[in-house]
Amino acid sequence: MIKVAPSILSADYVNLQKDIEKVDKAGAEYLHIDVMDGTFVPSISYGPGFVKAIRPITNMTLDVHLMVESPEHILPMFIDAGADIIGVQVEATQHIHRALQIIKNGGVKAEVVINPGTPVAMIEPVLHMVDQVLVMTVNPGFGGQKFLPETVEKIAQLNEIKKQKGYDFDIEIDGGVNNKTVVDCYKAGATVAVAGSYVFNADDPAERVEELRDATK
Numbered sequence: 277m278i279k280v281a282p283s284i285l286s287a288d289y290v291n292l293q294k295d296i297e298k299v300d301k302a303g304a305e306y307l308h309i310d311v312m313d314g315t316f317v318p319s320i321s322y323g324p325g326f327v328k329a330i331r332p333i334t335n336m337t338l339d340v341h342l343m344v345e346s347p348e349h350i351l352p353m354f355i356d357a358g359a360d361i362i363g364v365q366v367e368a369t370q371h372i373h374r375a376l377q378i379i380k381n382g383g384v385k386a387e388v389v390i391n392p393g394t395p396v397a398m399i400e401p402v403l404h405m406v407d408q409v410l411v412m413t414v415n416p417g418f419g420g421q422k423f424l425p426e427t428v429e430k431i432a433q434l435n436e437i438k439k440q441k442g443y444d445f446d447i448e449i450d451g452g453v454n455n456k457t458v459v460d461c462y463k464a465g466a467t468v469a470v471a472g473s474y475v476f477n478a479d480d481p482a483e484r485v486e487e488l489r490d491a492t493k
């Protein structure tokens with residue numbers, strides 16, 4: 277069964293605490309927080325103060341996805357804010373190894389993220405040091421986009437490397453995930469599913485968390 281990471285990008289910001297409680301009660305393992313800088317991606321979302329405000333209201337794993345140019349400069353702020361996992365996009369830094377080192381040295385789980393147009397080979401040199409790999413299944417920047425099926429092959433490639441080398445990182449998917457698209461990803465080796473609009477644009481977010489689980493039983 278896949279772990280579920282509701283993305284609060286699609287939550288109701290005016291009633292954010294209530295939305296977080298709904299997915300927390302439904303047993304979602306992670307809470308996915310999308311940080312966007314208006315440069316690496318066109319949108320701007322939230323910063324470390326937002327993560328800090330959420331930290332005391334839930335025990336869910338705070339899974340922070342940085343869509344930020346040169347993230348190494350701001351990593352300490354997110355570590356201090358109480359993130360449990362911090363993901364950096366390999367395309368956003370000339371120093372992916374250093375960025376992952378900073379995260380790990382801060383006592384936080386380190387994640388490397390790849391865009392749909394980025395091959396797995398780009399991240400092979402750092403796979404030994406990560407706790408999680410995020411395979412973007414849409415181009416980053418917005419919620420509610422359509423899942424790109426060509427990304428499933430990369431999940432399978434990563435799973436193969438994981439088995440061959442004896443690594444134990446999680447493989448997370450993000451973008452256009454619903455109870456249909458999650459199935460092939462799970463079969464290819466995905467262990468964590470981020471879902472924003474599918475969970476929060478529904479009358480009952482808790483039911484949607486359950487549906488993602490049921491689809492991968």
Ligand SMILES: O=C(CO)[C@@H](O)[C@H](O)COP(=O)(O)O
Nearest residue numbers: 283416417419420452472473
């Ligand atoms: O990182 C991103 C978007 O860049 C995501 O985490 C979105 O929040 C996913 O939204 P849905 O595609 O599930 O609606």
Ligand SMILES: [Co+2]
Nearest residue numbers: 310341450470
């Ligand atoms: Co994300």
